[in-house]
Amino acid sequence: MEQKVKQLNEKGKQASEKRKESIKRMREEMRKKTEGGNLSATRLGFVRTLMENRQITVKEMSERIGITPQMMSYIFNVNDDCTLDVLYRMMNEMNIDCSVSYELPAPKKQKNAANYEFGGDVIVGKRNILPDYVQNVPADARLRFLADTMKETELNLVEFSDKVGIFRQAFRRFFKKDDIKISQICDIANALGAKIHWQLNEIK
Secondary structure (H helix, E strand, O other), X not given: OHHHHHHHHHHHHHHHHXXXXXXXXXXXXXXXXXXXXXXXXXXXXXHHHHHHHOOOOHHHXXXXXXXXXXXXXXXXXXXXXXXXXXXXXXXXXXXXXXXXXXXXXXXXXXXXXXXXXXXXXXXXXXXXXXXXXXXOOOOOOOOHHHHHHHHHHOOOHHHHHHHHOOOHHHHHHHHHHOOOEHHHHHHHHHHHOOEXXXXXXXXX
């Protein structure tokens, strides 16, 4: 009996180590893909790999997070994109805590101390006029990282939306739903010359 318990414990440890190694590989894969703001053509490849390592099929995952198998197949095989909400739900089903943040390039000071250059645009002074739905995002909101980035650029909403090529009305929708597509996260990063940092941590 003791021998069986030891064997089961050993198998459990090996499985845990395998999961940790898998997450480590995924972190490195995502770091390489997001270097310079890019997430390659296989944006969700790391999710599929994590599912395969845990022997979770697309059909099983779709049932767990409450969407149709057809939609899940479209997400992985056709669109290669999903919302942050769907991504986090999939990660949660695999006992992985997932979060995202941007790393902006350092702004370049102009000769006039009141002016600075950000991503090729010269901004006069600090005119960070952002609406309340950006200024007052809760600390635990999914899009807190986006709100923090918008504040950090010190651009107003019109300037920021023009910079990233997204209608400013869309930002109200993003923050109201507290959700955004992975592809849009990447588009914003590319426009700002920012790096995307994905954090994957196994939930104990």
